[in-house]
Amino acid sequence: xxxxxxxxxxxxxxxxxxxxxxxxxxxxxxxxxxxxxxxxxxxxxxxxxxxxxxxxxxxxxxxxxxxxxxxxxxxxxxxxxxxxxxxxxxxxxxxxxxxxxxxxxxxxxxxxxxxxxxxxxxxxxxxxxxxxxxxxxxxxxxxxxxxxxxxxxxxxxxxxxxxxxxxxxxxxxxxxxxxxxxxxxxxxxxxxxxxxxxxxxxxxxxxxxxxxxxxxxxxxxxxxxxxxxxxxxxxxxxxxxxxxxx
Numbered sequence: 288x289x290x291x292x293x294x295x296x297x298x299x300x301x302x303x304x305x306x307x308x309x310x311x312x313x314x315x316x317x318x319x320x321x322x323x324x325x326x327x328x329x330x331x332x333x334x335x336x337x338x339x340x341x342x343x344x345x346x347x348x349x350x351x352x353x354x355x356x357x358x359x360x361x362x363x364x365x366x367x368x369x370x371x372x373x374x375x376x377x378x379x380x381x382x383x384x385x386x387x388x389x390x391x392x393x394x395x396x397x398x399x400x401x402x403x404x405x406x407x408x409x410x411x412x413x414x415x416x417x418x419x420x421x422x423x424x425x426x427x428x429x430x431x432x433x434x435x436x437x438x439x440x441x442x443x444x445x446x447x448x449x450x451x452x453x454x455x456x457x458x459x460x461x462x463x464x465x466x467x468x469x470x471x472x473x474x475x476x477x478x479x480x481x482x483x484x485x486x487x488x489x490x491x492x493x494x495x496x497x498x499x500x501x502x503x504x505x506x507x508x509x510x511x512x513x514x515x516x517x518x519x520x521x522x523x524x525x526x527x528x529x530x531x532x533x
Contacts, residue, residue: 288314288434291361291370291399295354295378295391297324298347302377302411302419309423310374313430317370318347319361321354321391326380327486328353328391330398340365354395362402372430373399376409377422381446383412383500384464386489387514393444400442401516405433407442412504413449421455422447425509428458444512448504456507463512464499466490 290310294303298320310316333352338360343349348365350357358373375395382390392408399406407429411422425447444463448455470487477483495501503510 288372288430289368289370290314290316290430291358291366291373291404292316292318292320293354293357293361293373293375293395294320295325295328295375295395297321298343298345298349300324300379301416302379302422303347304345305419305423306374306377306409306426309427310430312427313434314371317361317366318345319357319365320347320349321357322349322351325353325391327389328355328394329389330355330394332356332359354391355398358395358398359402362399362404370399370404372433373404373406374409374426374430375399375407376411376426377419378408378410379416380410380414381412381504382408382410382444383446383504383510384492385466387444387463393514396442396444397514397516400440403440405438405440405442407445409445409447411449412446415449418449418451421450421452422509424452425455425458429511442514442516444500444514445509446500446504447509448507450507454507455509457509458511459503459506459508461500461503461510461512462498464492464495464501466492 292307338352375392378392387393396406396408409426467490473485492501500510
């Protein structure tokens with residue numbers, strides 16, 4: 288297998304090192320990652336300046352852009368082959384529920400999916416980052432299943448509890464939960480006396496019932512959520528059509 292690895296925490300993050308090492312047991316691994324932490328970059332592409340690309344001593348290809356830039360540039364210009372899979376992570380922190388809209392980790396996987404390649408976003412559901420190896424082995428399990436029984440060009444969002452590998456209870460296929468609204472911005476003054484604002488923290492889980500990614504992770508399982516790109520609210524098509532007299 289040929290696997291393209293990326294992330295949003297940046298090329299020096301311990302999560303991407305753990306992921307790349309695990310993926311090498313499955314085949315040829317190419318790592319293309321952002322120069323800086325790009326958490327919250329979502330699916331943005333850099334269009335207002337050119338991108339520079341350089342090689343880190345580790346062999347990682349580094350791009351001074353977003354996670355989506357990394358995968359896009361890799362698949363449309365850098366690589367001389369088409370990878371079989373795109374895997375993004377291992378993110379430091381969960382990407383569940385509404386997080387998926389903002390997540391650079393999910394965005395890197397989404398870019399691979401949009402370009403026709405099966406893609407996975409993998410996140411360790413804790414900011415402590417104690418057990419990246421558990422998430423790495425979880426994604427190995429997913430990819431081994433795919434190799435034995437290919438499932439098409441899917442986009443999967445995987446969140447893994449930050450527990451020792453032996454304490455992971457297994458997998459649950461889940462839907463996205465929902466969070467309460469984010470906390471308010473934090474207003475402060477920088478050393479130059481200028482008023483600045485920090486974006487507030489994500490809200491706590493609101494819809495975390497049985498069948499959600501939140502519930503699975505809280506129960507000690509890795510959550511696996513198939514994602515799609517279609518944002519159309521099909522249930523409202525008829526009502527909006529009536530509104531316009533269609």
